[in-house]
Amino acid sequence: MNRDSLAKKRSESESKKITSLKMEHITKRFPGVLASDDITIEVGEGEVLALVGENGAGKTTLMNQLMGLYQPDEGRILINGEEVHFKGPNDAFKAGLGMVHQQYMLVPNMTVTENVALGYKKAWKGIKLDLKEIRKRIVEVSEHYGLLVNPDAYIWQLSVGEQQRVELVKTLCLGAKFLILDEPTSALTPQETDELIALLKNMTSELSIIFISHKLAEVKALSNKVTILRHGAVVFNGNTDDYSSSEIAAKMTGHEVELPENKEPDMHGDVVLNIENLTVMSDMKVPALNGLNLQVKAGEILGLAGVSGNGQRELAEAINGLRPVHSGKIEFYGDEFSNKRPSYVIKRGMGYIPEERNIEGIVPPFSIKENLVLKDSTNKKFSRGKSIVKAKDIQKNAERLKEEFDIRCPNTSIAAGSLSGGNIQKVILAREIDREPKFLIAVYPTRGLDLGAVQFIHNELLKKRRDNVGILLISEELDEIMNLSDRIAVIYKGQIQDILDHKDATRAKLGILMAGVKE
Amino acid sequence: MTENSFKIVYKLSVAVLAVLIAIAISAIVLAVVGANVLDAFYMIVFQPLTSIGHISEVLLRAIPLCIVALGVCIAYRSGIINIGGEGQMAMGVIAFTGVALAMEGLPIFIHLPLAILAAILGGALWGFIPGILKAKLKVSELLSTVMLNYIAAQLYSLCLRTIYMDPAGGGTPMSKRLSSSVFLSRIGRTPIHVGLIFALILAVLVWLLMWKTTLGYKMRAAGSGARAARYGGINVAFYVTLAISISGAFAGLAGAVEIGGVHRRMIEGVTNGYGFAGVVVALFGGLHPFGIIPAAFFFGLMKYGVMRAASQMGIPANMVDVIQGITILVIVTAQMIMSNTYLQARIRRNLGKLILTKKEREEIAQNRAEGGAK
Missing domain, CATH: 1.10.287 (Helix Hairpins)
Incomplete structure (x- = not known):
């Protein structure tokens, strides 16, 4: 196909350029909450606006109104100076807006091409679907923007980073001239994040972007302008270059934020968790851990760094009795944990903050107070003779933990699943820490959380360390690992690559080990 | 407002x-x-409420519905959907009648409890099978409970035509009239039997079990978030199996009260769709015992009214x-x-714009003014 017809084709499929987009005095109420409070934002041609704020500040709600998913109660939206009314996402697509949601909206058992076809109205010819045309368009778009995707791959075969690219390609194929990205990097590894930022930077020659984030490094790297929301209202507007990351952080939380560091003397406790030659299968029935050896002492934080998917989840699950052990041993204070029930592990004093906080760490429809006794319902503190629930004590326990752990909720009888990510994590943390565990396994404990919540969780982990509790901290945030750990182990393909003392660890050294290179 | x-x-x-x-x-x-539309409505919805005789008939239908639905509620809350009530109830009837026929001559205070216990165990067994299949082999309970319904129905039919058949019945598939030592007594001169009291007490017990005991807590946790429950040290497979066994026991008991309280002999069609309707009643009652009581009454009313409309007005x-x-x-x-x-x-x-009180309107106006001043 020659260039002219390509260009013609594109001009047909795409809406006209968006040179300015403005949301004026947007107000949106939900029962009991003012989700958007008289918000005004403006984005010009080729600009990148970072929409920053803590969890629950109303960023996603604002963008959902822009996309027509919700109707604002008051205020108006202007594109190129003309007022528009979007009754649904389709109207927004037609106007050239495209949104990539935090949770990817892809069908796992369909190919990339088929997924794009779902929204690609032009290829639906009566009852016939022209997949070839779509495939051509995907290749064209992905080459144009340098977004490498294989149009014939099934979604379930792709890594999270690749799925992200598919979402972008899908949005661009549908003719987006203006991108809205909701926390685009929250599930990506550090390397994937850097790649994505570079890609997006390239795109700004043709597109304008609004992106939601609370990772300030990205905000600094990518955006021209920054708007900070707190409790549904704009508290700050400015040019990104004029402010430092810590200034933006302070404006976001309303106070200065400094993440704690582990500056305490080394602990020389006994080895309490001893893992030898551990082999565990993944869900696909292939070895996820391959003869892994690891020792953790009482009173130390051992950071386990690595790109996710190298056996971290399987390690945590095997220790906690949630995944069968194929061979090897897991010794905890002299007890053998291999192939034991979760209740056995819990009784011996193991605390566990799981990776999937929304479906594993809490029972979503259960109230906060019920979730806080998930592991202790038959404990004599909360039951009479192991059988009758002591409702009053459960209530009192919840009130106390709500205060101590600053769980933000109207009351402790509401469903835990309705809380924001940060508050759910506080519920889990409160339960695990208040049980006074002998050891704590924390898996991605701050993933997707805002700075205030991260600070809180880091402080709690350090507090536990001072109580001589051993902690296995599994994370892919290198800053988190380097700030908190006494020793840092790097996991790669189900084995420990190397263990460094925190004094010897640098980002570069860890990065090389995480990539599987061993000196 | x-x-x-x-x-x-x-x-x-x-x-x-x-x-x-x-x-x-x-x-x-x-x-x-x-x-005639008006007459039909009157007959279906209102006439059944006009006399004690009619109300008794409604209650008679509400009793088994309520008991089955309570069982469905326990299973559903624990994460397993029991649509095998029909088969479990049939097993209850078979076991009840078996004990009633085999142990004639026992005094009522031994015979009746034994027969009821047999019915409970029969239903529980029919609930346990899909439970253990799901727990151990991940067999869908939707499949296994329905299949067990067919098996129970054939077993029922077989019993009625062979070992249970009344020799003096002239070949009609029914048992002989059971001895009075397995009868549930009736209340006053109405046909209502003490099963009504059972149903009401059970509703309270189910509420206590599910919301006031640690057993109920664990069953609900298994049902509301199986992964989180497992993480929390709860043996999900065990509690799911237990829940559907209890659910089956309830259906079995419903079978017992139908025989001991209403028919007093085993005949065909005792289960009468109660096993399926019980699922609807449970959902309709909000999966809560105190919602199930009125829901069961309402469905009993519909069932009775509709039957009368069919027989008396010739509505198909x-x-x-x-x-x-x-x-x-x-x-x-x-x-x-x-x-x-x-x-x-x-x-x-949207309505608020039309029906705000004067004070509220003033408040809003004031807020606007302040907002403008900012």
Whole structure:
């Protein structure tokens, strides 16, 4: 196909350029909450606006109104100076807006091409679907923007980073001239994040972007302008270059934020968790851990760094009795944990903050107070003779933990699943820490959380360390690992690559080990 | 209008609207089949409430519905859907009749409890099988409970035609009249039996079990979030199996009260669709024991009224089923609308522009003024 017809084709499929987009005095109420409070934002041609704020500040709600998913109660939206009314996402697509949601909206058992076809109205010819045309368009778009995707791959075969690219390609194929990205990097590894930022930077020659984030490094790297929301209202507007990351952080939380560091003397406790030659299968029935050896002492934080998917989840699950052990041993204070029930592990004093906080760490429809006794319902503190629930004590326990752990909720009888990510994590943390565990396994404990919540969780982990509790901290945030750990182990393909003392660890050294290179 | 009073008015109007819609559609159906619409409505909905005799008939139908639904509620809350009530009830009937026939001559205070216990165990066994299959082998309970319904139905039929058959019955598939030592006594001169009291006590017990005991906590945790429950040290497979076994036991008990209280001999069709209707009653009652009681009464009313309309007014019985189906659909839809708080808030805001109190209007005006000053 020659260039002219390509260009013609594109001009047909795409809406006209968006040179300015403005949301004026947007107000949106939900029962009991003012989700958007008289918000005004403006984005010009080729600009990148970072929409920053803590969890629950109303960023996603604002963008959902822009996309027509919700109707604002008051205020108006202007594109190129003309007022528009979007009754649904389709109207927004037609106007050239495209949104990539935090949770990817892809069908796992369909190919990339088929997924794009779902929204690609032009290829639906009566009852016939022209997949070839779509495939051509995907290749064209992905080459144009340098977004490498294989149009014939099934979604379930792709890594999270690749799925992200598919979402972008899908949005661009549908003719987006203006991108809205909701926390685009929250599930990506550090390397994937850097790649994505570079890609997006390239795109700004043709597109304008609004992106939601609370990772300030990205905000600094990518955006021209920054708007900070707190409790549904704009508290700050400015040019990104004029402010430092810590200034933006302070404006976001309303106070200065400094993440704690582990500056305490080394602990020389006994080895309490001893893992030898551990082999565990993944869900696909292939070895996820391959003869892994690891020792953790009482009173130390051992950071386990690595790109996710190298056996971290399987390690945590095997220790906690949630995944069968194929061979090897897991010794905890002299007890053998291999192939034991979760209740056995819990009784011996193991605390566990799981990776999937929304479906594993809490029972979503259960109230906060019920979730806080998930592991202790038959404990004599909360039951009479192991059988009758002591409702009053459960209530009192919840009130106390709500205060101590600053769980933000109207009351402790509401469903835990309705809380924001940060508050759910506080519920889990409160339960695990208040049980006074002998050891704590924390898996991605701050993933997707805002700075205030991260600070809180880091402080709690350090507090536990001072109580001589051993902690296995599994994370892919290198800053988190380097700030908190006494020793840092790097996991790669189900084995420990190397263990460094925190004094010897640098980002570069860890990065090389995480990539599987061993000196 | 305050938030709370609006909520009540809102829910009432949705309910009234739902009833009107159900009546309108049903009226069309009745008119199409050529029935007198007003008479039919009177006969189905109101006449059953006009005398003690009629109310007794309604209650008689509500008793097994309520007991089965309570069992369904326990299973459902624990994460396993029991649509095997029909088979479990049949097993209850078979076991009850077996003990009744085999141990004649025992005094009532031994014979009746033994027969009831047998019915409970029979139902529980029929619940345990799909439970253990799901727990150990991940067999879908939707499949296994329905298959077990067929097996139980054939076993039932077999018993009635062989070992249980009344030699003096002239070949009719039924047992002989059971001895009075397995009868549930009736209340006053009505046909209502003490099964009614069982049902009410069981409702309270189920509520206590599910919300006041650690056992109930664990079963609900297994049902509301199996992964989180497992993480929390709860043996999900065990509690799911236990829940559907209890659920089966309830259906078995429903079979016992039908034989001991109503028929007093085993005949065909005792289960009468109660096993399936129990699932609807449980859902309709909000999967809560205290919602199930009125739901069971309502369904008992429909079942009785509809039967009478068919026999007395000549309305085709299947049209009557259609009306019952429509009513259930409309009411369930109305329930969903009522529980949608977003919709409620939106309607309140839109209406609010029309029906604000003077004070509220002033407040809003004031807020606007202050906002403008900023």
